[in-house]
Amino acid sequence: MAIIVDKEQKRKDIALACKDIILEQGIHNLTISHIAKTAGIGKGTFYEYFSSKEALLFELVNILLREYNVRKEYKLSQVATTIEKIKVFSDFFYEEESEDLRNLYKMFVGISLLTPNCEMMAFQTECFEYYYGWFERIIDEGIAKGEVPASFRALSRGLFSTAEGMFIASETTHSMEDLKGMIHHYIDTIFALAGYLQQGVNE
Numbered sequence: 001m002a003i004i005v006d007k008e009q010k011r012k013d014i015a016l017a018c019k020d021i022i023l024e025q026g027i028h029n030l031t032i033s034h035i036a037k038t039a040g041i042g043k044g045t046f047y048e049y050f051s052s053k054e055a056l057l058f059e060l061v062n063i064l065l066r067e068y069n070v071r072k073e074y075k076l077s078q079v080a081t082t083i084e085k086i087k088v089f090s091d092f093f094y095e096e097e098s099e100d101l102r103n104l105y106k107m108f109v110g111i112s113l114l115t116p117n118c119e120m121m122a123f124q125t126e127c128f129e130y131y132y133g134w135f136e137r138i139i140d141e142g143i144a145k146g147e148v149p150a151s152f153r154a155l156s157r158g159l160f161s162t163a164e165g166m167f168i169a170s171e172t173t174h175s176m177e178d179l180k181g182m183i184h185h186y187i188d189t190i191f192a193l194a195g196y197l198q199q200g201v202n203e
Helices: 007-017 019-025 032-039 043-049 053-077 082-093 096-114 118-144 150-172 179-202
Strands: none
Touching: 007 019, 007 032, 007 043, 007 053, 019 032, 019 053, 019 096, 032 043, 032 053, 053 082, 053 096, 053 118, 082 096, 082 118, 082 150, 082 179, 096 118, 118 150, 150 179
C-alpha cells in the first residue's frame, strides 16, 4: 500500500528543520546540499517542495508569522487602552520572543530588496495591508472609546511606520541603544499631543 504524504505538512517540516542552521549561518552561506542534509532529505526531494533556498526562507517566515499573530492577538487582549495596545503592536521590533522571526525577516527583506520578484512583492504588500489594517482597527477602537480624537486616524499610517523605521535605524547605526524606550517615548509623546489637542477642542 502506497504511503500518502501530506505535502503541505512535509513542506512545513522541511522549513522548520532548517530554521536553526539558517539563523546560525545565514541563507546566503548555505548550499542546497547542506539544507537538504539538515532536513534529512535528498536534493531531489528538496526541489519537489521548493524552487530555491530563498523559497524555503519565504515559507519559514510565513510559518512563524502565523504563530506570531496568534501570540500578538492574545497579548493585545490582555491590555485595555489604545496606547497600551499600540505599544504591544510595536513590540515585534524589540521583544526577545520574536528575535528568531525578526532575524529571518531581515534576511527575507534583504533578498526582496536586492532580487525582488512578483511573489515576494505580493507577500510584502499583503503583510503591510494586513498589519496596517489591524493597526487601524486599534486606532478606530480608541476613537470610539473617546481615548483619542477622530483626527488621530490621519496619524495612523505614520505612527504604524515609525516603529519599523526606528528598528531599521537601530540595525544600521549605533544611534538607538534603547529601541524599546525610544519607541515608547515616541508613542507617549504622540498621545500626549493628541490629549492636548483634544482638550483644546473641548474648551
